[in-house]
Amino acid sequence: MFKRKKINLSTIKKLLIEKGFVIKKKKNFFHFNDLRSFYYTILSSFVIILISFFIPFSVDIGKNIKVNKSTVDNNSSLDFQKVLDGKSLKNENIDEGLNIKNLFEDIFSFEEVPTDTVRLSASTIDQLFKETNYNLDDVRKTKLVKPIRLSLLPGEIKKIESTQKKKNLFIQIVLPLILEENNRIKLNRKKLFNILNKNINTAAEKRWLNSKFKQYGVLKKDLSTLKIRMDEVPVSLAIAQAAKETGWGTSRFAIEGNALFGQWTWTGEGIKPAGIDSDDTTHKVMKFKVLKASVRAYQRNLNTHGSYRKFRSIRAEMRDNDEQLDSLILANYLDKYAATGKEYTKIIKQIIKQNFLKDFDKVKLLPSSIQLKNLI
Secondary structure, eight states: OOOOOOOOHHHHHHHHHHTTOOOOOOOOTTOTTTTHHHHHHHHHHHHHHHHHHHHHHHHHHHHHHHHHHHHHHHHHHHHHHHHHTTOOOOOTTTTOOOOOTTTTHHHHGGGGSOTTOOOOOHHHHHHHHHHTTOOHHHHHHHOEEOOOOOSSOOGGGGGOOOHHHHHHHHHHHHHHHHHHHHHHHHHHHHHHHHHHTOSSOOHHHHHHHHHHHHHTTOGGGOHHHHHHHSOOOOHHHHHHHHHHHHTTTTSHHHHHHOOSSOOEESSSSEEOOTTOOTTOOSOEEEOOSSHHHHHHHHHHHHHHOGGGHHHHHHHHHHHHTTOOOOHHHHGGGOTTSSTTTHHHHHHHHHHHHHTTGGGGTTOEEOOSSHHHHTTO
16 A cells, blocks of 8 residues: 655645746735725724714703703892893793782871861962962973972862863872872882892891882782882873873862772772662772872782783883883773773873873972982
């Protein structure tokens, strides 16, 4: 038997070389050193694609974190600053609800007026106005009103035959009272913003602020609601409503109860309208000891009652836009003041126009104190 010689790859390679063949090692396509740049290019592209894909998510997350943080940390301070700037907040809960417990407490204090208050006659009042050079023509020109405050209407005003003379006397009597109450509100608003602008408030300032929350029936001590409610009523609008409710000062309610604005009551002291039985439990017209109390109660009514929320909202918008309060516009939102609704607002606007009452919207009450002097 022949012994078979073992042949391996090196032997084959050697034989082939002897026969003239050239043997070369086959390169590996995936050899790292030869394709290094190619691999780097692919890897870099992949990384870039990943970064491009995830960047938008990281930006959105960053924005969300920032927004959420500002919502939690800064909303209260931003709202607070808006209140300080006199701007209304776009919140449906603003100016909602009413706490009536202390609503008229400061008005009832007028019950303490001296019992010797004298009702002057129409002729005496007219003479007083002449001696002090107080007439409506001068008021329209100078825009200044002398601080002559009367507590009662003259009983004979209904006997004045001249309609124009009757109207003028009525306006002369109620104009200083309306201006005085508006000035009181101006001073309160000024004090409110001064308090809120301070970093530290005194105990007296805090007590004052709490008293105003009570006076305006503000729930949860909401500053935005207080700002909206603590504001003036245009002079022309107040005069027109007083004229309509009292027949230019001639009604029984005005003479007997100093009720200039026909406000109703179901529980307090008042005067029963004619035609209502004595045992009837329906409304009465509120009566007051002095005219000033009636004016303040009227303003408090418009500034707090839910029926006039739209009135206050429009007034706040005028404030935000640095506009003068327009009685002809605001009158449109007093349709719930009387049972006649929209017809009532038409009459009020007609009274304002026919008697040129807007002439009195910019008048100032001559000061009786240093504080009031700063308002002129």
